[in-house]
Amino acid sequence: MKIAESDLIINPDGSIYHLNLLPGDVADHVITVGDPDRVGEVSKYFDKIELKKGKREFITHTGYVGKKRVTVLSTGIGTDNIDIVFNELDALVNIDFESREVKKHLTSLNIIRVGTSGTVQPDIPVGTILASSYGLGMDALMNYYYHELTGDERSLMDDLKAHFGHLKNINPYLTAANDVLLNTIGKDMHHGITITAPGFYAPQGRMVRAKNSIPDFISLINSFNSNQHRITNLEMETAGIYALAKVLGHKALSVNAILASRVKFEFSSNPDKVVEDAIKMVLERI
Numbered sequence: 001m002k003i004a005e006s007d008l009i010i011n012p013d014g015s016i017y018h019l020n021l022l023p024g025d026v027a028d029h030v031i032t033v034g035d036p037d038r039v040g041e042v043s044k045y046f047d048k049i050e051l052k053k054g055k056r057e058f059i060t061h062t063g064y065v066g067k068k069r070v071t072v073l074s075t076g077i078g079t080d081n082i083d084i085v086f087n088e089l090d091a092l093v094n095i096d097f098e099s100r101e102v103k104k105h106l107t108s109l110n111i112i113r114v115g116t117s118g119t120v121q122p123d124i125p126v127g128t129i130l131a132s133s134y135g136l137g138m139d140a141l142m143n144y145y146y147h148e149l150t151g152d153e154r155s156l157m158d159d160l161k162a163h164f165g166h167l168k169n170i171n172p173y174l175t176a177a178n179d180v181l182l183n184t185i186g187k188d189m190h191h192g193i194t195i196t197a198p199g200f201y202a203p204q205g206r207m208v209r210a211k212n213s214i215p216d217f218i219s220l221i222n223s224f225n226s227n228q229h230r231i232t233n234l235e236m237e238t239a240g241i242y243a244l245a246k247v248l249g250h251k252a253l254s255v256n257a258i259l260a261s262r263v264k265f266e267f268s269s270n271p272d273k274v275v276e277d278a279i280k281m282v283l284e285r286i
């Protein structure tokens with residue numbers, strides 16, 4: 001079936017609408033980062049850079065780490081941007097731009113997020129590199145997509161719904177990390193459930209001046225426990241990445257540089273070093 005010009009928007013130069021990339025510009029291994037300035041911090045370790053493109057907050061560098069072709073791409077902040085990035089990345093590899101039809105043979109990308117995050121557990125210090133075993137979305141993105149749960153996800157979700165059920169107007173969604181990526185790239189890292197929030201302040205339990213409507217949000221989060229699964233950290237993209245990767249048949253892992261401790265009220269004195277450590281670990285293991 002031909003995808004309408006209004007649904008899959010291709011720029012006059014043949015590139016996809018927001019990412020400004022051509023089919024072929026994306027490698028099978030994709031690193032996503034939130035901050036556009038972090039793209040160069042990743043690609044400075046590439047042995048060769050093949051292309052640099054960008055539009056808005058979506059900056060892309062594709063090159064080689066040894067013989068492995070790798071793309072690093074910034075998503076900007078939030079799952080609304082993840083919606084754009086994941087649909088367009090998928091279209092670049094799985095839709096024929098000439099015929100506007102889905103290709104017969106689909107490509108499954110390996111997608112690793114290297115992001116920053118705040119921990120909610122006292123035993124996880126600032127400076128930790130943590131891999132998200134699950135992404136728990138408190139945002140609304142997956143209200144708009146069909147999203148089926150596996151048996152494991154369903155039973156964990158039941159416990160999460162019981163724990164957070166009193167929060168009206170929040171319809172959380174849950175997706176597991178890709179197992180292989182979690183046990184290779186995420187090997188020897190702390191693992192835990194990552195909450196993806198639709199904001200940085202009250203949606204992550206912070207209060208500056210505007211009053212927070214959910215009392216003791218951090219205690220509510222860090223007291224969850226189900227079969228050794230606990231919530232370890234908060235950020236703003238992982239759950240959308242895990243859910244859309246699964247819906248579209250890609251593999252995803254989120255690696256978090258822990259910059260803040262929300263229970264010790266601390267922020268890293270050297271955040272760039274923590275992010276650099278996470279980047280190096282991912283590039284060595286990719």
Ligand SMILES: O=P(O)(O)O[C@H]1O[C@H](CO)[C@@H](O)[C@H]1O
Pocket residue numbers: 033034035076077078114115116117200235236237
């Ligand atoms: O450092 P990045 O990857 O942007 O990730 C985190 O930092 C931003 C908030 O400061 C949000 O995007 C959050 O998910």
Ligand SMILES: O=c1cc[nH]c(=O)[nH]1
Pocket residue numbers: 116117118119200204234235236259260
């Ligand atoms: O606490 C934090 C730190 C970084 N990014 C977030 O979203 N939250």
